[in-house]
Amino acid sequence: MFRLDEGIKFQMKKNDILTVGELLIDMISEEYDEDINSNLFHKYFGGSPANIAMNTKKLGIQSLLASAVGDDGFGKFLLNHLRKEDIDSSNIQVMDQSTSMVVVTKSKATPIPIFYRGADYQLAYTSQLEQVLLHSKIVHFSSWPISMKPARNTIEKIIKTAKNNGILICFDPNYHSMLWQKDEDGVAYIKSIIRDVDIIKPSEDDAERLFGKDTPENQIEKFLKLGAKLVIMTLGKDGVLVSNGKETMRSQTLAKEVVDTTGAGDAFWSGFYSAVVKGYTIKEAVQLGSAVSAFKLKYTGAVVELPSLEKIKELFEL
Amino acid sequence: MFRLDEGIKFQMKKNDILTVGELLIDMISEEYDEDINSNLFHKYFGGSPANIAMNTKKLGIQSLLASAVGDDGFGKFLLNHLRKEDIDSSNIQVMDQSTSMVVVTKSKATPIPIFYRGADYQLAYTSQLEQVLLHSKIVHFSSWPISMKPARNTIEKIIKTAKNNGILICFDPNYHSMLWQKDEDGVAYIKSIIRDVDIIKPSEDDAERLFGKDTPENQIEKFLKLGAKLVIMTLGKDGVLVSNGKETMRSQTLAKEVVDTTGAGDAFWSGFYSAVVKGYTIKEAVQLGSAVSAFKLKYTGAVVELPSLEKIKELFEL
Numbered sequence: 346m347f348r349l350d351e352g353i354k355f356q357m358k359k360n361d362i363l364t365v366g367e368l369l370i371d372m373i374s375e376e377y378d379e380d381i382n383s384n385l386f387h388k389y390f391g392g393s394p395a396n397i398a399m400n401t402k403k404l405g406i407q408s409l410l411a412s413a414v415g416d417d418g419f420g421k422f423l424l425n426h427l428r429k430e431d432i433d434s435s436n437i438q439v440m441d442q443s444t445s446m447v448v449v450t451k452s453k454a455t456p457i458p459i460f461y462r463g464a465d466y467q468l469a470y471t472s473q474l475e476q477v478l479l480h481s482k483i484v485h486f487s488s489w490p491i492s493m494k495p496a497r498n499t500i501e502k503i504i505k506t507a508k509n510n511g512i513l514i515c516f517d518p519n520y521h522s523m524l525w526q527k528d529e530d531g532v533a534y535i536k537s538i539i540r541d542v543d544i545i546k547p548s549e550d551d552a553e554r555l556f557g558k559d560t561p562e563n564q565i566e567k568f569l570k571l572g573a574k575l576v577i578m579t580l581g582k583d584g585v586l587v588s589n590g591k592e593t594m595r596s597q598t599l600a601k602e603v604v605d606t607t608g609a610g611d612a613f614w615s616g617f618y619s620a621v622v623k624g625y626t627i628k629e630a631v632q633l634g635s636a637v638s639a640f641k642l643k644y645t646g647a648v649v650e651l652p653s654l655e656k657i658k659e660l661f662e663l
Numbered sequence: 664m665f666r667l668d669e670g671i672k673f674q675m676k677k678n679d680i681l682t683v684g685e686l687l688i689d690m691i692s693e694e695y696d697e698d699i700n701s702n703l704f705h706k707y708f709g710g711s712p713a714n715i716a717m718n719t720k721k722l723g724i725q726s727l728l729a730s731a732v733g734d735d736g737f738g739k740f741l742l743n744h745l746r747k748e749d750i751d752s753s754n755i756q757v758m759d760q761s762t763s764m765v766v767v768t769k770s771k772a773t774p775i776p777i778f779y780r781g782a783d784y785q786l787a788y789t790s791q792l793e794q795v796l797l798h799s800k801i802v803h804f805s806s807w808p809i810s811m812k813p814a815r816n817t818i819e820k821i822i823k824t825a826k827n828n829g830i831l832i833c834f835d836p837n838y839h840s841m842l843w844q845k846d847e848d849g850v851a852y853i854k855s856i857i858r859d860v861d862i863i864k865p866s867e868d869d870a871e872r873l874f875g876k877d878t879p880e881n882q883i884e885k886f887l888k889l890g891a892k893l894v895i896m897t898l899g900k901d902g903v904l905v906s907n908g909k910e911t912m913r914s915q916t917l918a919k920e921v922v923d924t925t926g927a928g929d930a931f932w933s934g935f936y937s938a939v940v941k942g943y944t945i946k947e948a949v950q951l952g953s954a955v956s957a958f959k960l961k962y963t964g965a966v967v968e969l970p971s972l973e974k975i976k977e978l979f980e981l
Contacts, residue, residue: 372690372704386690386704417777418768441845443777448764450736459735459761461779527759 347543347575349592349628353621355482356511361406361622363477364394365503366487367465368412368427368437369445370419371647388419389647390426391447392465393487393517393611396648399430400615403651404637406622409477411436413496415464419444430648436477440464460523466493470502478506483513483618491538492524492531504541516542517614520554540572546617548579548610561586565593577631579613579638587631596631599639599661608647613638619654629663636661665862665893667910667946671939673800674829679724679940681795682712683821684805685783686730686745686755687763688737689965706737707965708744709765710783711805711835711929714966717748718933721969722955724940727795729754731814733782737762748966754795758782778841784811788820796824801831801936809856810842810849822859834860835932838872858890864935866897866928879904883911895949897931897956905949914949917957917979926965931956937972947981954979 347353371391375384398410410432414420416439423444427434443463449456468490478484484507490496507514518535525531532555539545545568547555552564559567561578568576569590578586585596616637620630636657641649651657665671689709693702716728728750732738734757741762745752761781767774786808796802802825808814825832836853843849850873857863863886865873870882877885879896886894887908896904903914934955938948954975959967969975 384706386706388702388704415777418775419766419777443779446766446779448737457736459733459737461761461764461781463779 346591347589347627349587349589349594350626352624352626353513355513355622358480358482359407360409360477360481362398362401362483362485362618363409363411363481364398364485365411365468365490365500366392366394367445367489368392368395368410368414368423369447369465370423372446372448374450386448388422390423391647393519393608394485395423395427395432396608396611397485397615397618398432399427399648400612400637400651401619402430402432404615404619404654404657406619409433409436409481411438411468411474411477413438413440413464413466413468415440415442415444417444419446420464436474438464438467438469438471440467442467458521458523460521462493462524465489466496468496468499470499474499474503475506478503478512479510481512482622483515485515485517485614485618487517488519488521488531488535489524491534493526501538504538508541513543514541515544515546515614515618517610518545518547518551518555519610520551522554536571539568542573544575544577545573546577546579546610546614549581552578575627577617577634579610585613585631585635587627594628594631596635599632599635600642601639603642605645606642607645608649609638609642611647612641612651615651616654616657623654632663633658636663664909665907665945667905667907667912668944670942670944671831673831673940676798676800677725678727678795678799680716680719680801680803680936681727681729681799682716682803683729683786683808683818684710684712685763685807686710686713686728686732686741687765687783688741690764690766692768704766706740708741709965711837711926712803713741713745713750714926714929715803715933715936716750717745717966718930718955718969719937720748720750722933722937722972722975724937727751727754727799729756729786729792729795731756731758731782731784731786733758733760733762735762737764738782754792756782756785756787756789758785760785776839776841778839780811780842783807784814786814786817788817792817792821793824796821796830797828799830800940801833803833803835803932803936805835806837806839806849806853807842809852811844819856822856826859831861832859833862833864833932833936835928836863836865836869836873837928838869840872854889857886860891862893862895863891864895864897864928864932867899870896893945895935895952897928903931903949903953905945912946912949914953917950917953918960919957921960923963924960925963926967927956927960929965930959930969933969934972934975941972950981951976954981 445465617634935952
């Protein structure tokens with residue numbers, strides 16, 4: 346049971362958080378265009394677990410990233426970017442497949458991405474990966490690696506090892522049907538692994554893709570029934586709703602200025618993780634997550650120049 | 664036996680040539696850069712069989728294209744482009760996978776492409792495809808569809824139907840190891856299908872990838888030994904070397920100005936096909952292929968505004 350006015354007790358470990366999942370190229374169109382008639386595309390560093398690793402490091406905790414890229418120009422670009430950001434790249438596996446990519450047209454409505462999966466789902470459970478896992482307090486993974494084998498098998502082994510060793514298991518249920526093979530029921534699989542998850546942070550869209558439309562309160566109930574221990578549901582401008590099944594809290598948004606929503610969810614996770622590692626209660630960590638997200642929203646880009654968590658706390662008078 | 668000073672006798676058919684294979688996005692970097700550090704990419708219409716279909720139509724024969732694209736923005740873009748070029752798009756299968764893409768950095772040396780295979784290799788042998796094949800004089804395919812199943816099975820069925828119905832079988836052996844699965848021997852497979860091929864047009868690079876370095880004369884011998892009936896080897900600035908195993912001819916290049924070599928091989932095929940369909944001898948068709956290629960070399964882009972074959976003949980005083 347995660348009590349909202351208590352912190353999370355961690356064992357002493359060398360590393361605070363290990364994020365596992367996609368590290369990829371975001372290829373984004375120059376102009377707003379619904380039909381990808383745009384001729385010019387910009388290449389960006391991408392991947393939510395990579396963003397969280399970079400954010401949490403900026404906020405002041407120890408982070409590691411486990412991913413897989415291709416042995417190609419895009420893979421080199423991603424590895425170089427991580428090194429520039431001072432992120433340890435020794436757990437990035439370099440595979441024979443092409444570096445994964447998502448093509449997106451800039452859009453004021455919901456853009457329809459085109460997914461090019463390559464190296465990302467080749468992530469292997471190596472003894473090196475097991476070692477960094479065993480030396481981490483928290484393991485975080487996204488929906489990408491569980492959507493295709495062999496990465497799915499890797500995550501299943503990670504979950505097993507984490508459970509056996511008291512490592513906090515956190516899952517970003519960013520389900521997208523196009524990530525899954527046509528003959529597989531991704532929704533059923535995601536539901537089946539929630540029983541092993543400690544903390545889950547769905548957005549309203551995530552919940553709707555899994556359960557259909559419903560109120561946030563009802564959606565949270567469904568995640569709890571499936572076995573999640575703590576559900577943090579982000580509601581955009583309506584803030585955050587949190588429940589452990591006994592206690593519920595709502596946190597208002599701290600955002601006053603919204604320039605770009607890209608990476609706002611990752612920023613929330615990053616603030617939350619940094620706070621619980623630093624000993625804050627869950628209630629405080631949720632507020633600090635909201636504060637980091639609000640800070641990010643003022644700037645363009647998935648990863649922005651975050652100050653330390655302490656500085657964020659001061660800025661938002663928390 | 665294809666005698667060099669004779670034409671090719673075709674049955675009366677509604678369509679002249681059916682090209683089968685990749686229809687895809689070429690994503691090409693803005694700047695010259697060996698490491699894909701370039702941030703800006705341009706999206707282009709691509710795929711050699713599609714280029715040949717468009718070229719031959721401009722040159723004045725009937726052409727059809729069979730390919731597969733994804734049900735996404737890129738697929739729509741490719742279909743729209745074909746329609747603009749007045750190419751029948753009813754044999755383009757729309758599949759669940761993402762539209763295939765090749766990412767290339769502009770380079771003065773040999774660029775290293777990154778391949779993203781999706782819809783292209785899903786090409787199915789449908790009764791519609793069989794019908795357009797049966798109504799065609801020539802079927803042309805590239806190495807893309809044979810590199811992965813189920814498209815490989817489709818090509819095998821196409822070859823069988825073509826052989827049983829006296830349709831000319833032409834193959835572009837543009838082998839690239841990265842198109843094949845790691846555990847498959849693409850070279851051995853390509854060699855194995857050459858026995859069923861009437862006309863093959865390797866470049867020197869194609870031959871080297873299949874057989875290693877050797878003289879053009881020796882490379883041609885190898886293709887003939889594998890069962891090709893007519894080998895047309897393009898040698899860049901050194902022209903074209905042709906052999907049916909008994910007779911050999913060399914054609915000098917007709918290019919005086921080289922602005923962009925992209926699509927020069929497709930332009931050769933296009934001129935050659937248009938000429939044999941129009942009743943020219945193989946010798947004449949090789950020269951007309953060289954002429955169309957020389958015309959293309961003066962302009963930038965894989966597909967340029969070709970005039971009719973008769974106009975090309977006049978321009979090059981053939």
